[in-house]
Structures are given as structure tokens and as C-alpha cells.
Amino acid sequence: MSHGFAPIVLDEVRAVASRFPRKEAALLPVLRVLQRVTGALGPAEEKLAAELLGLEPVRVREAVTYYALFRQKPAGRHIIQICINLSCSMAGAGHSLADLQTRLGIVPGETTPDGRFTLLTVECLGNCDQAPCLMVDEDDHGRVQEEELDEILGRYS
């Protein structure tokens, strides 16, 4: 099975797949790993997952298009997820979002032209006592003040 994926990627994917009692149960974990190492779940990644797990390609496409954390096209180097649900909105998330849009020159769903940031809005990150909150990649940022945004963004090059 050669897909142009590096052996190290294939090894990691196979290792994840082997941890589950049934192959189909490994689909989400396998997609997660593939997205992390390749950046997006395009046709090549879908094909690899389908063959590895013995699934119909359509089953893989169904999962890729259903879950919000999966993406079919590459994102920027860093992903900003800003919560806009109730507690964060009451704490000023709307202002933080407007401010981020101005600073980055993009609207939610877009990536900056230099490929540095992708901006996404999300519904509740489960960090409501830290409202308004956001995540950059896998880091949580809470009680975010507008004047802190430059400093936070500056940590991600």
C-alpha cells in the first residue's frame, strides 16, 4: 500500500488503528492523526483511511464531512477558536471577535494571506468561568481582554 505517505505517518496510523477492538472504531482516531500530520483530510487521506480499515470510501467521507474538527482543506499555521456562546457573549466575546477580525483582516472561516492564522467561531469550549475565552491551537486562553490580544497572537508565529 503506497500512497506517498511517509513511513512514519503510516506507522503512527497503524499503531492508532491497532488500539481498537474493531477496525471501524478506529476511524475517528485515524482521521485525527492524519489531519494532524498532513494538515487536512483530502482525497488521499480518505483513501488511506478506507483501505487501512477496510471501510467503504463513502463511510470515511461521511465522517470527515460531519465532524466540525475535521477539515478537507488546509488551515493556517495556527487556528484561533473563539467562543461566541452565551456566557462568553455576556462577557464581551462579540467585541473580542470584532477586534480579532480587524487585527487579522479576515472574517470567521478565513485564513490570513500569510497563512499564519485561521479564525473560527465555536459554540462553548467548556471554559465558561474564564469567559470570554478562546483557544489558539491546543492552548486555552481565558478572561481575554482586548488589550491582551496582541500579546497572545504574538506568541504564535
Added chain:
Amino acid sequence: MTREVPELMDLTEHLFELDVYRSRGGYKAARKALGMSPVAVLAEVKDADLKGRGGAGFPAGVKWGFIPRDGEKPVYLCVNADEGEPGAFKDRWLLTHDPHLLLEGVIITAYAVGAHDGFIYIRGEYEAAALRLDRAINEARAAGFLGEKIFGTEFGLDITVFRGAGAYICGEETALLESLEGKRGEPRLKPPFPASVGLFRCPTVINNVETVSNVPRILRDGSEAFRKLGRPGDGGTRLFSVSGAVVKPGLYEVPVGAPLKDLIFEHAGGLPPGRTLKAVIPGGLSAPVLRADEIDIPLDCDSLFRAGSMIGSGAVIVIDDGTSMLDVLGIMTRFYAHESCGQCTPCRIGTSWMRKTVVRLASGNGNMEDIDGIARVASAIKGRTLCPMGDAAALPILALVTKFRTEFGSRIEECRARNRS
């Protein structure tokens, strides 16, 4: 600080490390349980009146009792750590600060129901919590608390951490099972219930993180002590995630049945200076809103139900007079329209229709007939979907537009005036 009640929340630093957890008496309850018969363990938990902490409030011991004994198929245990209810962050705390407590609860639960495989389904965004949990599992395995022959008994158990991928509906137990099987998270028709046909069509117990984390102390202190902490039929203490317009947003533990007012005004410090209370959402976004004059009630499943709401996952969102209920309605309708899995027509079409109506109202192109229309659509969703999400969308929206009808009238006029100018 003196402790009024034996608490679930242990604030000891570095409790997530096995040595620290053991120095606090950790894993003694599991050792004790594995020295009892599974039937005796189940009876102890059943007697404790531990209601599920995930939202539905079903008694955990009763749920375990539905698992067939000595069947041919393997039994699976799934822990629901897909905390996605807006306002809730209790499971994140437990996973991050006290992961061994959850693992100890998993060992006892698995032993009681005869499961040898456990899955912890943790939401995709909880990166730090998942890392802590992975680390705790490795420590427990190395110490012989997981794997084969736990504590030298014949009982074996292994646990797999499964990461969600961003779908609120996967917190619904049958959607969670579909997701674990690598499919889209579309809820299943019940019955059959997961206790008979669950993961891979095998008998399955699904419990919330906080529910399972309560199990060790029931074994340690006995069911009577746990039961006495709470109300008849609803034992123990509960964790409440308090957010919104309070001085001290945070996680608070109170006995089941403690006054909602005390939680807001004493524990969370009341509203910030100059603000007054308008409403409280007592159990996460899906719980029907209570007006300020309706919050003099105890925090237990039955009392919240009688008040026309629900305790849900214990997420209390406090709303002050400066917040527009039209904005709240906008957030609610957007959320449910986004999270509907699309399987049932009333939920798929209804939530999107309500969302579009609120957008139009906010742009100044609507009137009170639209509010009546939203109430009609919400009523049409209620009770007409496979899973509880239909009601979870319909009931809070109905409560909001009914209880704050006067305010909607003036907000809509404001929007119309803004549109004209």
C-alpha cells in the same frame, strides 16, 4: 477552610499524580469493591440513590441493573466525557484535576457490571484534560490497577481514551455509541436501550464523568452516608458550573437540594455591583429559563422539574438586566440550528427556521407575530424527534419567548426603529 460536607472536589495540588492521589486514600475503594461480589457492589450504588450527572438524571445503580448477567456477549462501559452543554465545565475540572478518581470509579463500575473494556469518550477540544487522563491511565496500568488481575484478583480491565471531533450531539448516549463505532453521530431509536443493544450491538453502560467519579466514595463511606447528603431519591452532592453575571464565576459543590439562591448569591458572590438579576438558566443552555422571581428553589432533579426546568448537567448561567433576551434567543437558535444532526425533520428544519427568524427580527424586519411563529415551531418540534435534542432546543426557546414576551415586544420595536433611521 472547614468542610461542611464530605466533598467530591478535592483541591489538593498535583492530585492528578498517582502518588498524591494514593496519599489521599485513592484506590482503596476499588480494592474494597473487588473484594466484594459484583452484585453487592451494584446494590451499594443502587442504595445510594446516585442520579446521573450528565443531564437525564437516571439513577446509576438502576441503569447498571439492566445489564444482563452471564450473557454471551461482552459488556462495555463507556464514560461520557463529551461535555458540550453550553455553560458546563465540571467534567473538564474532574478530568484535569482528579483523573484517578474517575479511573477508580471506572474500575468499580466495570467490576459491578462485568465489563472488561472501558472507553472514555472525551470531547475533541479538551486537549489538556485528555493528556492528563492519558498520563493517569499509564500510571494506573504501571501500578497494576488496570490490565489483567487487578489487585491480584481475576478481574481484568483496560481503558481506551477516545477523542471526539466536534459534535454537540455526541453527548447524547446513542450518538456517542455511533461515533465510537466510527460513524456520524446520529442518535439511535430507543428501545432497544444501550443496556441490551449498545456498543457493537453488545450490552453497554454509559455514565457521565461526574456520575462515575462519585462511585468510589459510595464504596468508601457507604451508601447511607452518600444518600443522607442529598434529598430522598437523589443522593450526594453535585458540582455546579456557575457562569455569566456573577462576581465569582467558577465550579461549586453543594449538597443535592441546596438552595439555588445560595449558590448564586453566596458561593458565586452574587451579581456584579450595579447589576440586577433578570433570569437564571439552571442546567445548561437546554434548561428552560427561570425568571428572577422563580429561583427560590432547591437544586435537585425533582424540584427543577416541578419548576418547569431541569437540573441538566448543573450548568448555571446567570443573566443580568443588561442582557437582551433577543440576543439570548439569537444565541440559542444559532446553537441548535448548528448542532442539529439533521436526522429528524422537525429538529433539522425547525431549528434553522427559528434561527433565520431571529436574524430577521434583529435586522428590524419582524414583529411580534414572528415571536408567536417561533413558539409554534418550537411546540411542533417538542416530542417529535428520535433523541432528546429536539426537546432540548424547543423547551428553552418556548420558555424564553413566553416568559419574556413583553421584553421581546420592546426589543423588536428598537430593532425596527434602528432599521428605519
